[in-house]
Every structure is written in structure tokens, then in C-alpha cells.
Amino acid sequence: xxxxxxxRLLQMVPVFIGATLLIFLMVNVMGDPVAGLCxxxxxxxxxxxxxxxxxxxxxxxxxxxxxxxxxxFTGDFGTAFNxxxxxxxxxxxxxxxxxxxxxxxxxxxxxxxxxGVVTGLRRGHPVDSGVLLLTLVVISVPTFVTGxxxxxxxxxxxxxxxxxxxxxxxFDELLLPGLVLATVSLAYVTRLTRTSIAENxxxxxxxxxxxxxxxxxxxxxxxxxxxxxIPVVTFIxxxxxxxxxxxxVTERIFNIHGVGYQLYQGILRQNTQTVVGFVTVxxxxxxxxxxxxxxxxxxxxxRIRYA
Amino acid sequence: xPDQPFPSEGAIAGSGAGGAMNLAAGEAATLDRPPSGLPxxxxxxxxxxxxxxxxxxxxxxxxxSDAWRDLRRNPVxxxxxxxxxxxxxxxxxxxxxxxxxxxxxxxxxAQQGSAPGHPFGYDGQGCxxxxxxxxxxxxxxMVGVCATLGVAVLGSVLGALAGFFGGLWDSFLSRITDIxxxxxxxxxxxxxxxxxxxxxxxxxxxxIVLLGWPQISRIARGAVITARQNDYVxxxxxxxxxxxxxxxxxxxxxxxxxxxxxxxxxxxxxxxLEATLSYLGVGLKPPSVSWGIDISAASPYIRNAPHALLWxxxxxxxxxxxxxxxxxxxxxxxxxxxx
Numbered sequence: 001x002x003x004x005x006x007x008r009l010l011q012m013v014p015v016f017i018g019a020t021l022l023i024f025l026m027v028n029v030m031g032d033p034v035a036g037l038c039x040x041x042x043x044x045x046x047x048x049x050x051x052x053x054x055x056x057x058x059x060x061x062x063x064x065x066x067x068x069x070x071x072x073f074t075g076d077f078g079t080a081f082n083x084x085x086x087x088x089x090x091x092x093x094x095x096x097x098x099x100x101x102x103x104x105x106x107x108x109x110x111x112x113x114x115x116g117v118v119t120g121l122r123r124g125h126p127v128d129s130g131v132l133l134l135t136l137v138v139i140s141v142p143t144f145v146t147g148x149x150x151x152x153x154x155x156x157x158x159x160x161x162x163x164x165x166x167x168x169x170x171f172d173e174l175l176l177p178g179l180v181l182a183t184v185s186l187a188y189v190t191r192l193t194r195t196s197i198a199e200n201x202x203x204x205x206x207x208x209x210x211x212x213x214x215x216x217x218x219x220x221x222x223x224x225x226x227x228x229x230i231p232v233v234t235f236i237x238x239x240x241x242x243x244x245x246x247x248x249v250t251e252r253i254f255n256i257h258g259v260g261y262q263l264y265q266g267i268l269r270q271n272t273q274t275v276v277g278f279v280t281v282x283x284x285x286x287x288x289x290x291x292x293x294x295x296x297x298x299x300x301x302x303r304i305r306y307a
Numbered sequence: 308x309p310d311q312p313f314p315s316e317g318a319i320a321g322s323g324a325g326g327a328m329n330l331a332a333g334e335a336a337t338l339d340r341p342p343s344g345l346p347x348x349x350x351x352x353x354x355x356x357x358x359x360x361x362x363x364x365x366x367x368x369x370x371x372s373d374a375w376r377d378l379r380r381n382p383v384x385x386x387x388x389x390x391x392x393x394x395x396x397x398x399x400x401x402x403x404x405x406x407x408x409x410x411x412x413x414x415x416x417a418q419q420g421s422a423p424g425h426p427f428g429y430d431g432q433g434c435x436x437x438x439x440x441x442x443x444x445x446x447x448x449m450v451g452v453c454a455t456l457g458v459a460v461l462g463s464v465l466g467a468l469a470g471f472f473g474g475l476w477d478s479f480l481s482r483i484t485d486i487x488x489x490x491x492x493x494x495x496x497x498x499x500x501x502x503x504x505x506x507x508x509x510x511x512x513x514x515i516v517l518l519g520w521p522q523i524s525r526i527a528r529g530a531v532i533t534a535r536q537n538d539y540v541x542x543x544x545x546x547x548x549x550x551x552x553x554x555x556x557x558x559x560x561x562x563x564x565x566x567x568x569x570x571x572x573x574x575x576x577x578x579x580l581e582a583t584l585s586y587l588g589v590g591l592k593p594p595s596v597s598w599g600i601d602i603s604a605a606s607p608y609i610r611n612a613p614h615a616l617l618w619x620x621x622x623x624x625x626x627x628x629x630x631x632x633x634x635x636x637x638x639x640x641x642x643x644x645x646x
Binding site for chain 2: 011014015016018019022023026027136137139140141142143144145148149151152156241242244245246248249252253263264267268275279282283286287
């Protein structure tokens with residue numbers, strides 16, 4: 001197991017470097033950051049050169065990247081061009097998105113797995129076909145459409161919730177945005193659980209458990225579910241990273257001041273420090289989630305560990 | 308050769324666990340899954356791999372003709388194929404069912420409901436929602452088809468080479484794939500496309516190809532690796548077939564099924580991605596006509612004129628649904644485990 005952890009950790013390093021370098025290059029293509037600094041007017045050449053020197057933008061890209069990464073590992077994500085520390089922006093934005101992601105994951109786990117178990121046990125039943133069709137529809141409707149429609153219905157027409165979220169973004173205001181963020185993944189979780197349950201239901205250990213005379217709920221929860229959830233756990237773990245990165249659309253619809261909002265503002269204002277910093281952290285979160293999932297997988301399924 | 312196609316090792320992408328649907332984690336599932344039997348019909352593997360068709364009277368059906376027979380009887384396939392054919396038709400000849408111009412707008416009629424000749428009403432600029440919805444199909448179909456073609460060609464060539472030759476190129480490609488997977492797609496789109504000022508679909512297509520190919524390359528790599536270990540490949544090698552012949556005549560026909568399935572489903576998601584990017588203001592920009600742009604433009608006055616948002620949204624959802632259902636049906640037909 002120890003060897004496995006070390007191997008996985010080592011594999012993470014090139015991916016982290018590659019992904020951050022790629023983003024760094026992409027942002028560099030984004031245009032001259034100094035030009036964005038002078039607003040709509042053209043920058044005075046002398047000022048531009050001065051600023052470029054000050055931010056280290058006159059150096060070659062690879063050197064900028066190395067300097068930046070060196071700073072990141074000492075906890076310095078640089079300063080946004082309006083003088084605000086990027087870490088300061090992060091400390092307000094990340095908790096909000098984290099709460100949103102937690103709400104979404106809870107929905108995925110509770111609704112997705114329940115529906116998956118119910119349909120997986122009744123394969124071919126009308127309930128099964130209905131839910132399956134529903135998941136297809138949910139997957140097909142893009143998140144921004146779901147979000148806008150639910151906001152219109154629940155927030156504006158029926159007035160059940162506040163259509164937009166306050167800056168503090170407490171959990172109860174994030175219920176609907178969390179559900180919207182979760183919809184597509186929720187459908188995948190349902191389908192994954194359903195297939196997994198239906199496959200394992202015919203397995204020998206389930207037949208043995210039934211033959212032993214165990215009550216049905218015990219067979220389902222102890223024997224069937226525990227084995228069927230392995231792929232689902234993998235999916236949900238990997239999904240945490242995707243949700244945090246994909247929250248940009250949901251946050252825009254419900255006006256949530258989280259990571260997506262800050263990133264969107266950063267891109268609009270050509271604020272390279274903000275964009276690179278946030279994306280670096282997101283990539284790191286994604287990789288860590290995948291690492292945890294892989295380790296969890298190894299714990300849950302001994303076949304992986306000894307492979 | 309027996310009448311029965313001999314079982315070859317070829318994993319249909321994400322066959323069991325709804326994996327191909329799950330575009331995020333499906334690839335991992337493919338690689339971890341033990342290979343399932345896939346009848347790689349000897350008749351499809353070229354002269355060396357197949358017996359001369361002596362018993363031509365009772366030729367075994369190939370995987371493809373079997374799949375086609377299944378598909379024709381599948382109502383899901385028929386419905387989604389009809390929707391897609393209709394979409395292709397209106398994206399080629401939008402004027403066939405919508406007479407006006409999508410850019411002809413009358414501010415005096417802004418946000419009005421449906422009127423005779425204008426069944427879907429007017430949007431915030433007083434443009435006819437019906438005409439714009441019909442014309443919007445072209446962008447979506449074009450982005451979906453071109454991006455999928457690009458992704459499929461690039462991804463399967465790179466993936467197949469990695470799977471076939473293995474070695475350094477394989478490990479290099481696997482790491483590159485990991486890197487691309489670590490970048491959130493919408494975010495990458497915002498960063499890269501925000502610089503683009505051009506108003507054509509090509510930057511969007513290029514971006515999707517750039518970030519989409521690793522997904523297909525993983526599938527193709529896995530499929531080629533499982534097909535490579537087959538006896539008929541060994542036989543072809545023993546007969547002195549060159550690398551390119553083995554790859555093109557023997558491996559490719561048996562490894563292409565999973566790629567087709569994943570690509571079809573991906574087509575639907577690319578259409579949704581284009582609309583999302585246009586909604587965020589970095590995909591296509593007005594005066595282009597796209598469902599994403601229309602949905603984005605209609606969202607501020609959703610309260611007064613919900614129809615301007617609902618029609619393009621419905622068209623978008625139906626299109627994506629049709630492609631995903633098609634991919635689902637094709638996967639079921641190509642997966643012999645379900646027979």
C-alpha cells in the first residue's frame with residue numbers, strides 16, 4: 001500500500017506541472033495584461049514598460065512560470081492589478097464554492113444513490129424505465145438552461161426561494177444552486193449505481209446471503225450496496241474537482257460570489273494573476289480528489305492494491 | 308473457420324457501467340474493466356485473418372450488420388435518428404421551413420407573444436423567435452459534427468499509435484492525457500476563447516478539438532491494446548504483414564466500435580458546450596445566430612418573455628438528447644454482452 005501511495009504521488013507531479021504550465025501559456029495568449037491595466041485608453045509606452053518590468057513581464061515565459069511556481073509554494077499567489085492580494089480573494093471565494101459543492105455532492109449521494117438502488121433492483125419495471133428516461137433528459141438539458149428555468153419557476157413565479165444568493169451565501173440559500181450544479185452528475189450517479197446494482201444482484205455472494213435467510217434490507221445494504229458502490233465512489237470523488245471548476249455557470253446564474261465569479265471577473269478584466277492563481281488551486285484540488293479516490297479505491301477493492 | 312465468429316478480446320467502451328455515458332470517468336472504467344467478448348467477425352479482418360469464404364452460403368453476419376439489424380428495430384434509435392435527420396435538413400436548408408431572415412427584427416414588437424405567422428413570438432430585440440431557433444440549428448450541428456470529426460480523427464490516431472507501439476510514446480501520451488483532464492473545460496474555454504474576436508464557429512471547434520481529443524485517445528488506446536493481443540493479429544504477423552497492414556486491416560476494424568459510441572455521445576455534449584460557451588459570452592457572438600446566444604440574451608427578461616428563452620432551450624435540449632440517445636442505442640447494439 002505504501003508503495004502504491006508513493007507511486008501515485010509521483011505520478012501527480014508531472015500532471016500538476018503540465019496542467020499549470022498549460023494554463024499559464026493559455027493566459028499568456030490571453031493578451032497583454034498591461035493593456036488591461038490602463039482601462040480603455042492606450043497605455044503610455046513608458047508607463048507600460050515600467051509596469052511590465054515591475055510585474056516581471058519582460059522576462060521570457062518559462063522564467064515567469066518558474067518564478068510564479070516558486071512563489072506559489074511559499075503561499076504567495078501574487079497581487080491582482082487592483083492591489084488586492086489573490087490569496088485574499090481566494091479566502092472569500094473558496095469557502096462559498098466549497099459550500100456549493102458540498103450541497104451538490106449531498107444531493108448526488110442522497111438522490112442519486114437512492115434512485116440507482118431503487119431502479120437497479122427493479123430492472124425493467126416502469127419505475128426503472130421512467131427514471132432512466134428522466135436521467136437521459138436531465139443529462140441533455142445543459143446546466144445553464146436548468147438553472148435559468150428553476151430560478152424562474154421557484155424563485156420568481158412561485159417565490160419559494162430567493163432568486164439570487166447573498167454575498168455571505170449560507171447553506172440554506174445554496175440549496176437550489178447546489179441542486180442545479182448537481183443535476184447532470186446526479187443523473188450519472190443514478191445510472192452508474194443502477195447498472196452496478198443490477199450486475200451484482202446476480203452474483204454468488206448475494207445468492208448466498210439470501211440463502212442464509214438474511215432479511216432483504218440486510219442483503220441490500222450489507223452485501224449488495226457495499227460492493228456496488230465502488231465505482232460510484234470513484235465517480236463522486238472525481239466529480240468534486242469537476243464541480244468546483246464547473247460551478248462558473250451556476251454561480252453566474254444565481255449571482256454567487258464564489259470561485260467561478262472571481263474567475264469570470266478576472267478573465268473579463270484580463271487579470272492574469274487572479275486567473276492563474278485560481279486555476280492552479282482548482283487543478284490542485286482536482287488532482288488531490290483523484291488521488292484520494294484512487295487510494296480509497298485501493299482500500300475498498302483489494303484487487304487494485306495488489307495489482 | 309467455424310460459422311460462429313470466434314470470440315476476440317475487445318472491450319466496448321464503458322460497456323457495463325453506463326461508463327460511456329459518463330464522459331468524465333468512463334475512460335477509467337474502460338481501462339480497468341476486464342475485456343469482454345466482442346465477435347470480431349473473421350470476414351471483416353481481411354484475407355489473411357479470415358478463411359477463404361468457402362462456406363459462403365452461410366456467411367456469419369458481421370458485428371456491423373448484426374448491430375444494424377438491432378438498431379432498425381429499436382424505437383429509441385429510430386426516433387433519435389429521425390430527429391437528427393430533421394436537424395441536418397434544417398441546418399442545410401433553414402429557409403425551407405422558415406421564410407424570414409433571423410436578423411430582421413422590429414423593436415416595436417419586442418417581447419411580444421406569438422402572433423399569426425410567428426408561432427414562437429418575438430424576443431427582446433423584436434426578432435422572430437421561430438426563425439432564429441430554426442437558423443440556430445446550423446451552428447449547433449456544425450460545431451457538433453466538425454468538433455466530433457476532429458476529436459475522433461485526432462484522438463483515435465494518437466491513441467491507436469500509443470496502444471499499438473506502446474513504449475515511450477505511450478507513456479508520454481498518457482501523461483499528456485492526464486494533464487488535459489486536469490483542466491476544467493468551461494474554464495479553459497473562458498480563458499482561451501476570451502481572446503478570440505473572430506465571430507466564426509472555427510475557434511470554438513478548434514478549442515473543443517484541443518480539449519476533447521484525450522478522451523477519445525484513451526478509448527482508442529484501450530481498444531487497440533485489447534485487439535492487439537488477438538490470435539488473428541498474431542496470425543497476420545506470422546504471415547509477414549507489416550505494421551501498417553496489421554493496424555489498418557486487422558486491428559482498426561475491431562477497435563473502432565467503442566470510438567464510434569463515445570464520439571456519438573460526445574457530439575451531443577459538444578453541442579451543449581458550444582451553447583454554454585456562447586451563454587458565457589465567449590463562444591459565438593452576435594450577429595451569429597446560436598441557441599446559446601439567444602438563451603443568454605433572453606435570460607435578463609425571462610420574467611416578461613419566457614417564450615424567448617424556452618423555445619431555443621427546448622431545441623437545444625432536444626438536439627443534445629437525440630444525439631445522446633443515438634449513442635446509447637448504438638452502444639447497446641454494438642455490445643454483444645447484451646445479445
